[in-house]
Structure formats: C-alpha cells, structure tokens
C-alpha cells in the first residue's frame with residue numbers, strides 16, 4: 114500500500130444579499146464546506162471561507178455572525194452605499210449574488226468586471242440586453258458566470274429528463290406547472306422590494322428553465338395574464354398571481370404549449386411550504402408530479418401546518434440527524450452550490466493538462482448552468498415583464514413573438530398592427 118497526499122485548496126467567497134435564500138442554502142453550503150471541505154477528484158479537497166458579505170443594512174449579517182459562532186470563519190460585512198464595490202476589494206475567488214431579481218445585473222457585472230467568478234440566483238437577469246453584456250464581459254474577463262437552478266438537481270426532474278433523453282417518453286405535447294408561495298413571502302419577507310414585481314419572474318422561472326432544459330426546442334411565443342389587488346393596488350403594477358403561456362417548436366416541426374401558474378398570496382396555513390404540481394403530456398405517456406405527494410405527511414399538534422409543514426420537501430433542503438449522530442443540513446438546493454465551488458476549484462486548481470482557458474471553455478459554452486445557456490429562459494422573463502408592464506398601462510393580452518421577421522423579441526398589443534421590438538438580435 115502506498116501513502117498518497119490529497120491536495121487541499123482554500124477558496125474564498127463573497128456573498129451579496131443576506132436574505133431568505135442565504136439562510137436556506139448559502140449558509141449551510143458555506144458552513145459545511147468550511148468545516149468539512151468538499152471533495153473533487155479533479156482538484157482534491159476544497160475548503161471554503163466567506164471572506165466578505167454585502168447587504169443593504171447589514172442587520173442580518175450581524176445576526177448571522179452571532180448565531181453561527183464558530184460554525185463559520187469571521188468575515189467582513191459591507192452595507193449600502195456601494196456595498197458591492199467594497200466587497201470586491203477583498204481577496205475573493207468567487208461571488209454569490211442573492212439580491213432581489215431586479216438588482217442582479219449591476220452586482221453580477223461589477224463582480225465579473227473585477228475578475229471574479231460569479232454564481233447568480235434565478236432569474237439571472239431581466240432582459241436579453243443585460244444577458245448579452247454579461248456573457249460578453251464574462252468571456253472577456255475569462256471567468257465563470259453561472260445561474261442557480263436547483264430544480265434541475267431534483268431527482269424527480271433528473272428522472273423526467275432521463276426518460277426524455279432515452280426516448281422512453283416521446284415528444285412533449287403540453288404541460289402545466291403551478292408553484293404557489295405563501296402570503297408571508299409577499300406580505301413580510303419581500304415587502305421591501307415587492308413594489309412593481311410579480312411572482313412569475315420570481316418563481317415561474319424555475320419551470321421555464323426546467324421546460325427549456327428538459328425538452329429543448331425553440332421558444333416561439335410568450336403570453337401572460339395576471340391578477341392584482343392583494344399585494345398592491347387593483348390597477349397598479351405589483352402582481353398577486355400570474356399565468357404564463359409558452360409555445361415551443363421542436364425539430365419535427367410540431368409544437369408544444371406550457372402553462373405556468375404562480376402566486377405569492379396563498380394562505381400561510383396551507384399544508385406545504387410551497388405548492389408545486391406539474392403535468393407533462395407526451396405522444397406516448399404522461400408525467401404527473403406533486404411536491405406534497407412525494408411521500409411524507411406528518412402532523413404535530415400545535416405545530417403543523419404553520420411552524421412545521423404537513424408535507425416537507427426533504428430532498429431540497431433538510432436538517433437531519435445522520436445515522437452516525439452528526440447533525441447535517443443537505444439536499445439538492447445545497448448540492449447545486451457545491452457543484453459551482455467544484456467548478457471554480459477546477460478552473461483555478463485542476464490537475465489535468467488543460468489550460469485555465471480550456472477549462473473555462475469546457476464549463477461555459479453549452480454547459481447547463483452557464484449564463485449563455487439561459488437565453489430562452491431570460492427571453493421568456495423579458496417578454497413576461499414587458500407584457501405585464503403593458504397590462505398595468507392599460508393594454509392587457511399582449512403576445513411576444515420570438516425570432517420572427519428578423520427580430521428576437523417583438524411584442525404585439527391587441528388592436529395595433531405594428532409590434533414593439535423588445536430585442537433585435539436572435540434569441
């Protein structure tokens with residue numbers, strides 16, 4: 114038997130945004146990797162630290178420091194104005210962006226321009242123009258820019274994609290998806306930034322990506338309706354619920370339609386934390402999925418369904434006592450971040466014969482989580498945002514056509530012959 118040494122590499126991360134998703138996924142990601150490291154055969158063991166964090170007021174960062182204690186290293190905390198600029202002066206290898214969705218672009222661009230690898234929450238950005246400039250800058254600066262879509266890591270969705278890839282489920286025809294968030298999300302959690310926002314961009318995007326990634330095809334058109342009056346004014350621009358419809362065309366020339374219904378005003382006392390249901394219909398089959406019917410139903414007097422939910426998603430993100438007695442927090446919501454850390458480590462410390470540029474190339478163009486793979490998803494979001502804006506301005510029922518008549522995105526308002534070009538280049 115020979116003794117061999119496993120290389121240990123230290124990576125330093127920056128965190129922009131210290132809100133709900135930080136608590137849910139980034140916190141266990143950083144703490145697990147700080148304490149136990151992450152292993153990758155291409156590099157060795159990776160140890161992670163949070164070097165610095167940026168947020169609006171620093172309130173939650175201070176609370177986190179106290180509650181985490183020695184579970185994480187000490188870190189610098191910066192607040193507005195220019196919290197990100199200050200964070201970027203630190204020696205960080207990568208930056209995680211988890212600000213509200215209409216503030217992703219500035220933070221992502223600033224980090225890339227500073228030469229840092231970036232992972233950004235969904236939806237990456239809200240327009241194709243923003244997406245183009247991020248892709249170009251990331252390529253120019255030779256850094257990774259990745260988007261978090263943990264639903265692609267859900268074992269059920271991986272199985273769906275496998276059955277599609279193996280031609281067991283043949284030719285998608287139609288699909289519907291629904292994702293309902295509780296009122297506490299719109300009423301309390303996001304009260305600070307909800308003005309002018311909608312639940313479609315916030316959560317339908319999970320399913321836009323799932324559909325785009327699983328079934329491929331070319332996005333052809335986008336339409337969207339919505340309701341108001343609970344979170345904001347009945348004639349205002351803040352939306353309670355949205356119904357998005359996407360039409361795709363496949364190589365066969367045949368089409369499929371997908372409806373994605375979302376809301377963030379569902380009663381807080383419903384039994385699942387978020388209600389998620391999908392149905393995909395194929396030429397030869399049907400796939401039905403329901404987050405609350407995955408298997409567990411648990412009732413605890415005086416706890417369910419408020420402080421504990423009757424049905425829990427123990428696959429996404431759960432706290433456990435492991436068989437050996439350790440307390441852990443894990444699931445695919447955290448796994449997706451660990452994969453990014455492995456990618457960064459491979460680029461910077463890989464032991465194969467590839468150059469840094471080749472490694473970036475391999476993990477970029479065509480790679481599932483690369484920002485450039487997000488084109489059709491961002492196109493759908495861009496179209497939805499524009500349609501809802503027109504609706505609030507008194508023009509409901511607009512349709513956006515994709516890659517027709519020489520333009521990438523053109524919005525048609527009912528009763529007006531000429532479309533409005535939202536994006537000129539091909540999507």
Ligand SMILES: NC(=O)c1ccc[n+]([C@@H]2O[C@H](COP(=O)([O-])OP(=O)(O)OC[C@H]3O[C@@H](n4cnc5c(N)ncnc54)[C@H](O)[C@@H]3O)[C@@H](O)[C@H]2O)c1
Nearest residue numbers: 130131132133134135167168169170211212213214234235
């Ligand atoms: N992957 C998922 O399932 C999932 C779930 C929830 C949220 N998200 C995404 O995460 C992002 C944040 O959502 P959240 O639920 O954590 O929101 P949140 O409102 O709880 O937290 C937002 C954080 O961003 C900070 N922030 C706001 N503006 C800033 C600025 N200009 N500079 C620096 N920091 C700023 C705030 O101080 C706060 O710490 C959103 O893009 C959302 O779509 C993803």
